[in-house]
Each structure stands twice: as C-alpha cells, then as structure tokens.
Amino acid sequence: MSKTVTLTIDGKQVTVPEGTLIVDAAKKIGVDIPVFCYHPKMQPVGMCRMCLVEVGRPVVDRATGQVVKNEDGTPQIRFAPNLMTACTTPVSEGMVVLTESEKAHDGHRAIIEFLLTSHPLDCPICDKGGECPLQELTMRHGPPQGRFPYEDKIHFEKHFPLGELIYLDRERCILCGRCIRYQAEIVGEPVIGFYQRGRATEIVTYSDPGFDSYFSGNTTDICPVGALTTADFRFGARAWELKAEASICAQCPVGCNIVFNTRREAKSGGRVVIKRVMPRQNEEVNELWICDKGRFVHHYTHSAERLSRPLMRKGETLQPVSWEDALRTAAEKFEAAGKEVLVLASGRLSNEDLFNLKALADGLGGRAVLYGDMGGGDLTTLVGVGQGTNLATLGAGDAILVIASDLQEEAPIWWLRVKQAAERGATLIVANPRATKLDTYASFVIRYANGDEVQTVLNLAKKTDKIGQAFAEAENAVVFFGSEGLGLEGSQRLAVACAHLLRETGHVGKPNNGLIGVWQRANDQGAWELGFEPVADLQAAFEQAGAVYIVGADPFGDGRLTLDGVKERPFLVVQEILPTPTTEVADLVLPAQAYAEREGTYVSGERRVQRFYAALPPYGEARPDFAITAAIGKRLGLDLEDGSAEKVFERLAVTQPAFENLTYARLAEVREQWPIVGRGDLYYGGTAYENRRGLGVQLVPAAQREEPVTLPEVQGEAGPRPEEDEWLGVPVTRLLDRGTTVLLSTLLHRRIGEPFVVVHPMAAERLSLAEGQKARLTVNGASAEVTVRVDETVSAGVVLVPRSMGLPLYEPMKVSLKAL
C-alpha cells in the first residue's frame, strides 16, 4: 500500500497516492484544469503555464513541527503569492487548491491571450478545428477579444512537410514540446527537435526520410493545436462531419483498438469511405497509440478495384454471375470432392469466418489449413500468457525474452510496450541473429547464428550463465517468439523449446507469464484456437485436393503455389476482397466484405478476444465471409449459422472450451481507464477516442485452467545453416511491405522502397557487390532484381530476404545472389 495524501481541490476532498500531480488529482474528481504542454503519459515540464492554480499549504510551526490551527480548529492555510503550475506540483497533505478563483481565471485568460497573439486565424481551414484543445480552452478560459494588433502577428512557414506523412504549420505551433517529448521519452527516437530559440523556435527533423519513426502519427493526436497534421487526412473533412465507429487494427497481431472515422464522399461517387484511423484507448493493449501502418493503410477499403460481384470462369475469362449460381456451383463442386476438399484460410479472417470454415471442412471430412509459415499456435493455446496480462505492469523483477523477432518491424506497439517495461526495470533479453532496434534497451543481447534458435533457448533453460539465471529468477516472465529467419518447422520447434523453458522456470499459468507468438497476421492466434494449422508442403496439399476453397489468402501471388506442372488442377474457389493473382487463376471468385463493413472478433497475439464493428456499408454485392461459407454449407446439408456474426460467436463459444462464457456483450464491456481521455474533457490526453465499445477479454490458457499440459518433445537439432560456398536465404519481416494494404495506401507506399536483401559486408565483398547496388536473387527457380544492403550484424553466409516483397522465400533455403 503506497502512501496516500488527502487534499482539497475547489472545496472537494480527494485522496490520491503520494507523488500525484495536482492536475491528475483534480482530474480524478472531475475538475478539468486546463493544460497544453502536460500529457498524462509524459513527464511534466511546465512550459506552457496554462495550468496555473492557486495553491495553499497548511502553515507549520517551525519550532514544534505542528500544523498551526485557526480559531475554529481548521488548519491555517497560506497561499503561495503567485500562481503555481498544477502539472509540476505534486500534492501534499492538507493542500488547498483553487482552480476557479479570480486569480486563477486571470492567469488562464492571460495565457490564452498570449498564445493567441501570434496564433494565425486558421480555424476555418485547420484540420484540428472542432477537436482543438486551443479552441476549447479559449472558449472556456480565454478573453473575448485580444488586444494584440492583427497586422503584427509574426509569420512563419506554413505547410512544412516533416517527412511525407506529417505536415507542420510553424505559425500554429505553440511550442508546447509535446511532440518532441513524445518522440524522446516514449518512443526513444528523437527525430524531431527544437531549432533556434525564443520567438524563432521551430520544430525540425533531420532524419532521412524526414520524421523517420513508425509512431509519427501519434504526435498529431497529442498536438494541442493544428500544427502537426497528417498529410493523409489533410482537408479530408471537418472533425464534426465524421462518424466514428470502433474497430480493431488488422495489420499485426497486437490488435490495437482503433476508431474508423467515415464520411460520405463525393470524390468516390457518393460512397461512405473511411477518412482516417484514430486510436481508441485500451490501456491493456495499445494505451493511446497506434503505429503509422495502422493509421495510414485504410485506403484499400474503397479502392475501385474491389470485387463487388461473384465471378465464374467461363472459357478463358471470369464472368459476373449471380450469387445463386455461384453458391450452387461451389456447393456442387465441394460435394463432388467430398473428403478431398481443402480449405485454405489465413489469419486475416475473423473468428466467426474461421469457425464456419472449419465447420464446413469438418462437415465434408476435408482439410482445414492455415495459410502461413509460422508454427507454435498449439503451444500458445497451452502456455500462452495468462488472463489478466498487461505488459504495462511488467517492471523491475520481471523478465521478457524476445527471440527470433524484430519487434519494431513486426509489432510496433509491442516493441513500445516492451521497451517501456525494460525502462521500468524489467530484464529484457533480446535474442536475434542480427541487430534490431530493441537491443539498446536490452539487459542482455544474445546474437546466435541462424539455425541455433532452439539451442539458445535450451541454454537459457540450463541456467548456466547469468542470463538464464535472471530469466529463471524473475517473478514474471513473458517470451515473445517470432519467425525471423525461420519457416514453419523452425518456428514450431522454437515455440516448443520456449514453452519448455517457461514451464521449467515456473512461468506459466498466471497473468504476465507465458508465451506470445509474434504472428504474421492479425488473427493467426484465433485461427490456431479454432483448429487451423499450417502444412509444410502446401503445393502437395493443393494438388491432392479435388476442390480448394481459398479464403483471404493469396498463395499464387506470394509464390507459395503454382499451377506449373499440375496435371489435374482442383476446382478453385477464391473468396477475397480485391483481385489478386490467386483470383486470376480461380474458377469461382466470391466477393467478401472488408472487415470494416461488418462486425466480428479477432484474437490478438496476447490471446485477447476483441470486437470490431461495422463502420462502412457493404461494398457492391459483397457478403461477409461467414455468411458465404454458411450459405455454401447449407446447400451441402450442413447446419452452419449465417444469421449474424454474434450468432456464429455464440456457437463458437459453446464448442470451443477456451471461449467458454464469452459473449458479445461481455466483449463490449468497458471500465474506466486512466488517463481519462474523452472528447468532452478538453483533450487532456490528446484526441484519441474514449473506449466505449469494449476492452476485450483474454482467453485463459490451459495452464491457467489447471488442466494437465502435455508439451511436445523438444527437437534440439540445429536448423539449416549456411554451407561452405553457399548462400542461405532466410525470411525476415518488414513493417512496410508489398502487401495489399500498404501498396494501396496513398502515402505510406512511398516508404516501402524497392525489393532488397541484406548481407554481411564481407559477403558483399565476396560477391563484388556494394551497398545500394542492384543484384539478381534466385530462389527456388524464381528470380528477381533486388537492391543490396549491408549490415555488419548479419551472419556471414546468410542473405536476409524480406517477406512480402515478391520473393518466394518462406523458410531458410539456398539462394544465389549475383551482381547484374
């Protein structure tokens, strides 16, 4: 029990933990002290002077140390002669704070008047108008008229690009420093800074590309004026014209809570489109932040390329057909194929879609295969993190192991949370075959050679060195395992080894302990939960099938499947939202709704089930994935639910033990969170949205349910290693890749860059290649032109090949690299 302090704010008594700042204490009882530079997630600096309040403390007799009392027994209060800033003053026992006295009002009015002396009259065109703290606080605290002559307002550069994603308007900037402090304190990448001083101070960025940080979009949320705005949303709509609907970001397994802001747009022919993505507060998942990928890749939902009608192959081309014909054909073909039906689904789909697909596959006696190259989902079901896990509570005495994952590229918000945990004192062990951005915060960095992943984990389990000991002795330990340099088999074996490590050190079955998979797609965890598993030889599975039902995956575009040399090709039904190389070769194409057009649930990597809601009307004749599957199933005589996503979830909850007792209502429950953000509170925490649509519920792993947990045996052999005179290509993940969503974005795609590979400088020399030079990479018969990059921390003999760049490498395999 930490010490508490009782004080009086505006006549109301409040008891808060020691060390709380006055402005936070006031927030707890609903007193909104105006702030600009203060942000509840950052250290206070007292730069703007807006939170001025009158502070009085009890008079203490110096001789006796006793509080001096008035005649009526109340303590004598001496007020400070000047106003004090509430954001930098911690509370003390018996303090009296007046926030609405005449002096305080004068102070607030004066500060607003000063801030407005040079603030340009941009409100009509400023993107922040309508959700602007300066506007709100001026209405509440400011003077009705300014006394500063309009012609003397100082003029600076407007519309200055800080990189291509963020615009800075230097005239509007009130120099609160929130953006700079956010980048320096919270993200740890100080790529923006103050330049010059006094009235000429301005924000600059010297990184290349400008404002080079995956979290740059968050600064536009916390900027209290319209100085920092996103280029993506520039002039998109006024803030009050937007409708907000809660959803979950589907770009990575973190499952950040977001809000889609939509509006009917004339530019797209009168359709309702997503105008921007904003964060929604969920302190257990993403706090108030989202990464730039989640923020800027919503444009695919209103691409003109979207599939809107079912298509059937007649002759050489795909012709539009009615839903009736399409569903009937699909059902006929599946019935004919019977047990030889292959259902290939990916983690892009929601739990409801996957549940119906599995039911369809089971009903026919066919196979349900997860499209992906990462294994270990069966382990996370057994020893995943316990219910009640919150990375924000990890600190000194806890341990985090991140192995085979470049966390900032694969799950940026997890990187942020792990970094913050390390800064709070958690022992962070980063094990990777090359340097990553998490190394700076790690207590221990293990650099293993490609192929030694499992051995590294086994060494930790032996507790022979201080790293292993630190992990074993930690009170709580979480292991993040990824697929850096690994394919299906490698990641599966790694997951098994990590699970054993956790069990042996007693870090299973409780909150903040367990295994987290850094999956490649948003709902891979959900897919594993519902019985989907990847297979090693996808091509063989494809060729053996009589009919293949591919949903939400593009194996032909990724080079995982090919029709070359296939004598008897199966009947191919593809359910997608956009045309892809896979739909090009399909026999039947079914248009599905994007997840923003319907509701459903995803399971995040931390095994949290979260609901997303429909923000857009359906596109064309597209239907939700689960409804299409159910319609086919019904025609096959199977009892599949097609009514609503909620009804499907009800069935799911009954049949899957992990989802026991979960309902949509439970998933929609919210609790009060700290800091209190909400659009009515004068934007204390920025313009992130309050969470009123659900915090989600974490699934309970088998270990926590006290079931017996049988782990597969550890297979300790090393993975593929580079041979003498050979090059071993290994897959790595980049955040900005040539996946559909990023390619169709309007700005972010410029940062994808050309396909590239990374090699050690010595390897580059041996191949007579230099940094930036073009080369030809050949893998599995397919070859592509790539740019060469050099990294000294990469193992010699290894070539890093990023996934989703058009190069068909999905597990460590031999490659050849030649200069052009």
Place this chain on the structure above:
Amino acid sequence: MPVLEPLIELGRGLWTTFRSMFERPVTYQYPEQKRPVRPRYRGRHVLKRYENGLERCIGCALCAAACPADAIFVEASENTDEERYSPGERYASTYEINYLRCIFCGFCEDACPTEAIVLEDDYELSFTDRRSAIYPKEMLLEPVGPEAEPTPQRTPPGLYTRAVPEMEDPKD
C-alpha cells in the same frame, strides 16, 4: 320609396366596383415585369469571388455546420500554384446546396468567414425531380467579372502564401 333603397345600396357597391376599374393596378405582369427585390432579400445562394477572379470560398464548411436544415455539402482540397481556386491553402472542390432542404434563413451567410456565400436575388428556382434540386458549385459560382480570369488560375509562386486570405469585418 322602399323599392329604391336596395337599389341605392346596390348602386353604391357597384360604384365602388366601377371606380376601381379606373384605379391604377398594382399587379406586376410577371414574368414580363418583375417586382424589384428589396435589399437584404434572401434568394438563391451565390459563391462570390474576389476582383481578380479567385473564389472567396475556402472550403471551411462553416456554412454547412451552421445550416439548420443540413442542406449544404462541402468537400475541400488543396490549392497549388498551377491550379489555384482561392487565395489560400484550401478551396471547396465540392460544394452542393440541396434546395429542397434549404429554408433560406441566411445562417450560412452569417457563418461564412470570407463573405463567400451570400444569398442574392434569384428566387426563380424550380425543379422537376429531387436530383436537379441539388445545385453543385458550378451553378452557384458567381460569373467572372470582365477584368478577371476564371478559376482555376495559374498564379506565380510566392504570391499566395497565407493560409487564409485576409478577412475583414462585414461592411453592412
């Protein structure tokens, strides 16, 4: 005589009628003659321009926000020097008023910060279907003056660097 009295009353009434035949008629022979519109009459909206031909509208959508009937739809875009519509950063790329919703209250005119949208004298609005009741920007823009260029204009860089044109208090 009692027979004459009703006749006299009738005569009085008929005299009034006869006299009114020679009174000056107040009828306006519309549409050949039109009654002049009073000052401050609120008729159809016009999007005004500056003297150099640039539009006054900066696409701020305050008129849409003020409209009690939700009759105005605005979408904004960015000006470039090659294609400039207004002397600022922003202009209205889509501007539509639905005349079946508009109640001609003039709140939009009050709200406009650049005196771009004004209600002028045109009351001759009729349409035969709902779609043609929505007047797009082309139907609302004031025609260009004789010495001015139509928009979009090509302007020299560095001339229009302010975000919003200078705004003055309304003159009347």
Place this chain on the structure above:
Amino acid sequence: MSLAEKYPQEVERILAKYPPEHKRSAVMPLLYLAQREEGYITKAAMQDVAQLLEMTETEVAAIIGFYTLYHDKKEGKYRMQVCTDLPCALRGADQFLEELCENLGIQVGETTADGLITLEEVKCLAACDKAPMFQLQSGEGIEYYENMTVDKTMELIEALRKAGKEVE
C-alpha cells in the same frame, strides 16, 4: 574522411573528459571542432558527431540551432558583427551599419557576392566608448575593430580581400 579520422587525438581528448555513459555531453566541444575547417558545420560533420556520440542527427541539429556561435550554413570567410545596442547607436552605429550595407550591396544577415564578408547585427560587445565598432570573427579567431568609419571599414575589407588572394 570522418571527424574521428581527421582529428583522432583531439576527439579522444574531448571524449575522455566525460564519463562514457554520458558521452553525449561531448557534443558541444566536438561541434566546435567540426566547425573549425569551414567555419560552419557541414551535414557530414553533423552525422559524424551524431554517430560518434550515438545521438540522432536531429538532436545534434537542435544544439546547433540553439547557440548562435554554431553555424550550419556556409557563410562568409569573415563575420562582421556590428554592435547596434543603445550606447553604440547613440554614437551613430545605426547609420554606420546602413551605409555599410549600401556599400557592400547586401542586407544584414547576407553574405557578399565574393563570399568574403557576412554582415551581422549583434548586441553589446562592451566597447561602448569606441563606437561605432564591430568584431570580425573567422577561423583565425575574433578581433575587435573600434572607432571605425565606413571608409576605414571598406579599406579593411579591401586589405582582407587582397590578403586572401595572396594566400591562395
């Protein structure tokens, strides 16, 4: 060549003054070092310093921007910093500066076409009784020129121009 390669001993000496976990404190003396050659800190030098001290370029740039004695743009070989504070102004420094501008053909803050002189206006240089005056700042150091007139200044500039040509 990077900074560490050009001046290895100086860099060593500077870094040795600060504890290794706080080596970013060496940024200011290193920036002085970087400025020595060209009179301003080139982008490459900024990157060098940033890499040496494991800071971002922006952080280094912020320090350069804050202090007026760090320059990040190429300016004249000599910075002519004229004091126009009150006592100097009372002795005619304002007119002096104006005439100087006319004679040199530049405004305050600009550099002459031959890249010799950058004219700057600064605050009190503590030579109030000898105004109008200015200081010349260059790679060779700082020198005061007191009790100056426009003619004397133009002569000095000529002399500097000739001296520069001889050295070349």
